[in-house]
Amino acid sequence: MKRTHHCNELRPAHIGQTVTLSGWVHSRRDLGGLIFIDIRDREGRTQTVFDPSDLTPEQFTQAASLRSECVVSLTGKVRHRPDGTNNSKIPTGEIEVGITAFEVLNMAEVLPFQIDDPEAAAKVAEDTRLQYRYLDLRRPEMARNLKVRSKVAIATRSFMDEQGFLEVETPTLFKSTPEGAREFLVPNRREAGTFYALPQSPQQFKQILMVAGVEKYFQLARCYRDEDLRADRQPEFTQVDIEMSFIDREDIYALIEGLLKRVWKTALNMDIPTPFKRISFEEALNRFGIDKPDTRFAMELVDMTEDFRASTFKVFSGTIANGGVVKALNAKGLAGATQGQLETMTEYAKSFGAKGLAFIKVENGEWKSPIVKFFSEAEKAALTTKLAIQEGDLILFAADQWLNACEILGKIRLYCADVLKTQGKLVIDPKQFNFLWVIEFPLLGFDREQNRWYSSHHPFTAPVADDIQFLKTDPKRVRGQHYDIVVNGVELGGGSIRIHQPNVQKTIFEELLAIPPEETRLRFGYMLDAFKYGAPPHGGIALGFDRLIAILCGTQSIRDVIAFPKTAKGTCLMTDSPSQVSPKQLRDLYIEVKAKPVTPPAPAPAK
RNA sequence: GGGGGUGUAGCUCAAUUGGUUAGAGCGCUGCCCUGUCACGGCAGAGGUUACGGGUUCGAGCCCCGCCACUCCCGCCA
Secondary structure, three states: OOOOOOOOOHHHHHOOOEEEEEEEEEEEEEEOOEEEEEEEEEOOEEEEOOOOOOOOOHHHHHHHHHOOEEEEEEEEEEEEEEOOOOOOOOOOOOEEEEEHHHHHHHHEOOOOOOOOOOHHHHHOHHHHHHOOOHHHHHHHHHHHHHHHHHHHHHHHHHHHHHHHEEEEOOOOOOOOOOOOOOOEEEEEEEOOOOOOEEEOOOOOHHHHHHOOOOOOOEEEEEEEOOOOOOEOOOOOEEEEEEEEEEOOOHHHHHHHHHHHHHHHHHHHHHOOOOOEEEEEEEHHHHHHHHOOOOOOOOOOOEEEEHHOOOOOOOOHHHHHHOOOOEEEEEEEOOOOHHHHHHHHHHHHHHHHHOOEEEEEEEEOEEEEOOOOOHHHHHHHHHHHHOOOOOOOOOEEEEOOOHHHHHHHHHHHHHHHHHHHOOOOOOOOOOOOOOOEEEEEOOOOEEOOOEEEEEEEEOOOOOOOOOHHHHHHOOOHOEEOOOOEEEEEEEEEEEEEEEOOOOHOOOOOHHHHHHHHEEEEEEEHHHHHHHHHHHOOOOOEEEEHHHHHHHHHOOOHHHHHHOOOOOOOOOOOOOOEOOOOOHHHHHHHOOOOOOOOOOOOOOOOOOO
């Protein structure tokens, strides 16, 4: 009995037809003399009815033994439901199938957790869901996520194809290039002590492809980073990797805007307006305290430096005298913040090296604050005006070096927004998507501990042409041709126009990043070689595909949009990896394990 | 590497100040039920309170250790 329809297909128009549905028993309502079974497949579900007058007694008994998630093939006639028994919650709710024959393809044991009730299933502990991922993925919510992911991948490929891009696969057994993220290493059996590394990104290959004349490359590339995980970070992940020749930044902006337009249309049937707004790194920090601002709500940072330059409050004026700034933030309506919430904010501030967090609670027409007694009338007036202070507000201050002060308040701003959201005082439309290009990042940052410059993006990023002159004299001033695409406070991706002249690249490596020439040769020699033979000017971008899908699916965790994700410690609960290997495997790889194997914990109950 | 949170029945949770035999809903098992869709009714089974120590007359609860999961900082060119 092959299926004739899927479980979300039958409508009143099919009434009278004999059909066969295949799928899983979603739920069963056994009324004794009549059994209802909702059969579910990937597409949806349909109510079927087992009536003793249509079946042999043996068949009816067998039907009564079916439980959740048994696999069945059901044949019967589509009919109207009796008056008053339509189910408006499901698309097939106007009809039902009166079963005349069926086949049990497989029985199912009692489930470790229920998957038929969306609310209950959503509350199940994530480790249980991960251990039984094949059950978790049957839930319609998870199936939908996989579907969105597939649709978006295909839309991306067809869009990129239309734009003249070639999809090229690059190796996942690559060379260790220990700049940036820690790499996963793969030992080489053929030569003791040598290793491949899994790529953190196809960065170098895609630039070489430009030298190879591919001109327009893209790939849905798997990338690997051996760093600690977060809700939005997995050790292996997928990025939409793009590189083009003979272009400038505007070409990338236009391309990505077109791609995202297509993606939002495909996934959500939404028309997103383009072009996207642009904001400089400096402005983003000044206004939002972060380089990936969430602009769906205001609560912007305000600079109070000039108002407090001559203040008698030494904490502020002293910081300013040392070249620092005073920034303030009005958390509207948060005057009622609890002690705990204020402490959390203070901890944030302290984790950035601040001594504390100054605040003013505006309650009952009064400014409650340990510091306000030090403020002059003029200073108070400036605060009132610039911060639009009203009853019920909470004002927070950071006095520090510019970047620090901004970042502290940036964190606090997000924290306050979360608190206001849970209090219902801040409501954000889930259908709102604020796209933003963040541009004009500094090319280099300075590492005080190691006393050297580092690339704020990566060492292949081209400086803004006007700033090349400052490379050797005033590196801090050099802006990079780097851009990030941000939506709703999430960094969706980033890229840059690359350096294509070997001499500029050499200057960056050797003079600024202070990598010794022989090491540069060892690590990037092949790339510098390639650039000698006619490298076109080029640039590109990479979008975090998992994050993109998470945003489209409205989930916080990328684990919800990855079929088989790892836990926060990088393990797979379903397959129990990583695992120990046999001594022979280790011998073949010339590897000796020094650390004592951990005494295996009680193994998870095998089911 | 650091900080926070969680761990009690298959699942989700409760258990007063440390005090009787650790409870509930769902699920599961049995019986009844021909219009349910969170079906309903009756009865029942199901627990090494993650694990190992300790304090105490007495520990799910307090202390120490440890494991797992999770969130954040560091890290993620």
